[in-house]
Amino acid sequence: GAGVSQSPRYKVAKRGQDVALRCDPISGHVSLFWYQQALGQGPEFLTYFQNEAQLDKSGLPSDRFFAERPEGSVSTLKIQRTQQEDSAVYLCASSLAGGPGDTQYFGPGTRLTVL
């Protein structure tokens, strides 16, 4: 497909477990973004990559959250020692260049439920 893909679509974790969420951006898109969407809320920014460089991680809520994009394509968002408050939909988006005003295209998200 030509769009942003994410896997898994659903993830259930026990409190304290580590999880890894994957994002495949649109082919050729330089910039990649992660957002967290709590139930009934708008998405909130977590972090941003341009190619393999993580240019902004100001939205990561704690040091339990870690994101990487080692080859400038696929990205993984890792959450260590999950807590109930981490339950949310995690959205990935990509844009062609990440320049001023570039439109971001979103994936379907991963719904994380922490029990």
Place this chain on the structure above:
Amino acid sequence: AQTVTQSQPEMSVQEAETVTLSCTYDTSESNYYLFWYKQPPSRQMILVIRQEAYKQQNATENRFSVNFQKAAKSFSLKISDSQLGDTAMYFCAFLDGTASKLTFGTGTRLQVTL
């Protein structure tokens, strides 16, 4: 920091009618971009329309148009000839011209009825 406010949590419109969703924002920047995204129950966020702040002309995309009032910091979305497939959450979003992260409002749930 920028903020985006959507004051209508839920709205309903009959098929073929017109509906307007409200959005206001707060920023000290002069160069920025505004977006409306649609999120159907399947959860995929889809771009509906975008507006560059430096453009005075309101953006239109088929049945979707915006009323951009820069001085009032208002950015409303008008949907004409509403269709059942327009049922979704609609998010207004702000993008600073010098940054890359989107700031979203809390959304408006639109229900289109027969």
